[in-house]
Amino acid sequence: MIELHDLTKRYGKTLAVDRLSFTVPQGVVTGFLGPNGAGKSTTMRMILDLDRPTGGRVTIDGRRYGQLSEPLKYIGALLEAKAVHPGRTARDHLLWLAQSNRIPTRRVDEVLALVGLTPVARKRARGFSLGMGQRLGIASALLGDPEIVMFDEPVNGLDPEGILWIRNLMKRLAGEGRTVFVSSHLMSEMAVTADHLVVIGKGRLLADLPMPEFIRRNSRSAVRLRTPQPERLLDVLAGAGLRHEPGPDGSYEVVDGDIARLGELVSAHGVVLHELSPQQASLEEAFMQMTADSVEYHAGDGPGRDAAGAPGEWGAGWNADGSRPAAAARQEEN
Amino acid sequence: MTSFPAILRSEWTKIRSVRSTVWTLALAFVVTVGIGALLSLLTNNNFTEFRRHEQTPFDATGTAFSGIMLGELAIIVFGVLAIGNEYSSGMIRVTLAAVPQRGTLLAGKAMVLGSLALAVSLVTAFVTFFVGQALLGPHSTTLGEPNVLRAVFGAALYLTMLCLFSAGVTAMLHNQTLALGVLVPFFFLLSPILSAVPKVKTLAHYFPDYAGSRMLLVYEQNGQPYGPWAGFTICLAWTLAALAGGALVLKNRDA
Numbered sequence: 001m002i003e004l005h006d007l008t009k010r011y012g013k014t015l016a017v018d019r020l021s022f023t024v025p026q027g028v029v030t031g032f033l034g035p036n037g038a039g040k041s042t043t044m045r046m047i048l049d050l051d052r053p054t055g056g057r058v059t060i061d062g063r064r065y066g067q068l069s070e071p072l073k074y075i076g077a078l079l080e081a082k083a084v085h086p087g088r089t090a091r092d093h094l095l096w097l098a099q100s101n102r103i104p105t106r107r108v109d110e111v112l113a114l115v116g117l118t119p120v121a122r123k124r125a126r127g128f129s130l131g132m133g134q135r136l137g138i139a140s141a142l143l144g145d146p147e148i149v150m151f152d153e154p155v156n157g158l159d160p161e162g163i164l165w166i167r168n169l170m171k172r173l174a175g176e177g178r179t180v181f182v183s184s185h186l187m188s189e190m191a192v193t194a195d196h197l198v199v200i201g202k203g204r205l206l207a208d209l210p211m212p213e214f215i216r217r218n219s220r221s222a223v224r225l226r227t228p229q230p231e232r233l234l235d236v237l238a239g240a241g242l243r244h245e246p247g248p249d250g251s252y253e254v255v256d257g258d259i260a261r262l263g264e265l266v267s268a269h270g271v272v273l274h275e276l277s278p279q280q281a282s283l284e285e286a287f288m289q290m291t292a293d294s295v296e297y298h299a300g301d302g303p304g305r306d307a308a309g310a311p312g313e314w315g316a317g318w319n320a321d322g323s324r325p326a327a328a329a330r331q332e333e334n
Numbered sequence: 335m336t337s338f339p340a341i342l343r344s345e346w347t348k349i350r351s352v353r354s355t356v357w358t359l360a361l362a363f364v365v366t367v368g369i370g371a372l373l374s375l376l377t378n379n380n381f382t383e384f385r386r387h388e389q390t391p392f393d394a395t396g397t398a399f400s401g402i403m404l405g406e407l408a409i410i411v412f413g414v415l416a417i418g419n420e421y422s423s424g425m426i427r428v429t430l431a432a433v434p435q436r437g438t439l440l441a442g443k444a445m446v447l448g449s450l451a452l453a454v455s456l457v458t459a460f461v462t463f464f465v466g467q468a469l470l471g472p473h474s475t476t477l478g479e480p481n482v483l484r485a486v487f488g489a490a491l492y493l494t495m496l497c498l499f500s501a502g503v504t505a506m507l508h509n510q511t512l513a514l515g516v517l518v519p520f521f522f523l524l525s526p527i528l529s530a531v532p533k534v535k536t537l538a539h540y541f542p543d544y545a546g547s548r549m550l551l552v553y554e555q556n557g558q559p560y561g562p563w564a565g566f567t568i569c570l571a572w573t574l575a576a577l578a579g580g581a582l583v584l585k586n587r588d589a
Binding site (some may be wrong): 068087 | 351353430
């Protein structure tokens with residue numbers, strides 16, 4: 001079990017991780033979701049004691065990472081795909097790792113077979129594709145047969161076959177009772193793999209809940225109405241006390257509306273409809289909505305809020321390690 | 335705690351499984367022996383001409399070790415690569431996740447690196463000496479002469495210490511390219527030039543390479559600031575300081 005308590009990391013003026021507290025539950029796949037630059041990788045590096053927290057703490061099975069004897073037997077991690085010396089063979093890479101934690105040598109061949117790298121075990125890593133590098137990284141994570149595995153953006157840059165392989169692997173690992181903690185910036189990826197979801201934005205915790213709960217809470221449903229008689233429609237809606245929002249192409253949307261009741265209501269008033277349709281917001285939209293809010297919250301009442309808030313370009317306003325949103329930068333100058 | 339013997343085994347596997355280990359160490363051997371042999375042969379063939387204006391006694395050991403100033407560059411590169419390739423590949427994070435005790439890790443690395451460098455340096459030093467003496471013919475010396483055995487061992491210790499010094503500096507700079515860019519010009523150009531410039535040379539005489547190379551001298555030189563053992567101590571102090579600095583940076587820095 002990984003527990004974070006008020007974990008904080010500051011780089012100069014940038015707060016990369018901001019008082020993050022959550023627990024990664026045991027035996028399930030937990031998705032760690034956030035836009036690029038939200039602080040996911042920094043958090044994972046702090047879990048492994050690679051980056052030192054500015055504040056707070058993180059424990060694995062109740063202990064700090066540095067206190068684990070032979071840590072690869074507790075937690076295996078894949079941070080970067082090709083963190084391998086290009087001139088060393090796949091087998092030698094796993095061999096030194098195994099020896100450092102007194103893992104038997106036969107385990108090296110086992111994990112090579114497990115990830116399907118046995119045919120290239122004695123090839124130098126220089127010639128490996130991204131997918132092979134990713135498999136080698138996963139082999140090193142599984143080397144110590146750990147109870148916890150942690151993958152940072154494992155499907156990035158992989159072909160569909162590789163993505164499918166990693167999804168199935170994570171499900172299998174969780175099926176064996178292991179704790180799987182996996183980061184992604186893609187909601188769609190998490191929706192198919194994760195049982196539990198932790199969402200962060202700008203280093204802050206935005207959500208920490210089981211996946212079905214996230215879906216239930218964040219699937220906004222609405223009924224869309226389109227009419228050549230907008231004034232009459234709005235009168236009818238107002239008369240019935242129904243709140244509406246503007247939809248695309250001059251349509252109107254009634255949030256959480258009952259489609260049958262709306263149809264009957266509009267028909268009773270003789271309004272012509274060109275469309276009456278149920279709308280279900282995707283999880284991707286829910287995620288973007290959620291993280292866009294966090295940008296707005298941070299950009300605050302600065303003059304440039306819409307620059308960072310537009311959901312379509314949330315990636316642009318997020319860059320924790322590069323340019324900050326204009327509003328945030330301006331606030332710091334004041 | 336991760337067990338220290340396990341760290342040593344693991345670091346040994348790392349060092350023997352990359353080609354740069356073999357070629358840098360082989361180069362150090364070939365260059366030191368080869369240039370020493372060449373100069374010994376030339377000296378033997380042109381002895382009277384070479385020695386016409388010399389007042390000092392002929393140093394047959396020093397002649398055999400003429401190539402060490404170039405050979406040391408290869409072993410410096412070996413020291414830099416052994417530490418630096420972890421940073422250039424990003425592997426340092428994998429290493430530190432496996433062995434979070436950073437000070438112990440660097441100690442293990444230095445021990446493996448130092449042992450290998452010492453073994454290769456000892457072989458290089460003795461082969462260089464014997465090949466040189468064989469080619470010097472009538473002008474050669476033997477290990478039994480005063481200070482000669484010390485000079486040969488001194489050559490091996492000198493190479494080993496420069497290797498570890500470079501490893502420590504690389505850990506401090508945590509960047510392979512930067513370390514090569516600093517160390518190679520320093521030892522190849524800066525230090526030899528500065529130790530010949532008046533006034534500045536008083537300072538340059540306390541640089542690790544000048545200090546360490548005092549151990550190779552069989553005869554006292556004119557204007558030599560200190561003896562071979564003082565030189566050894568100064569070079570050792572540099573080496574330990576570089577390793578301690580490397581450990582300090584490694585411990586306190588985010589990987």
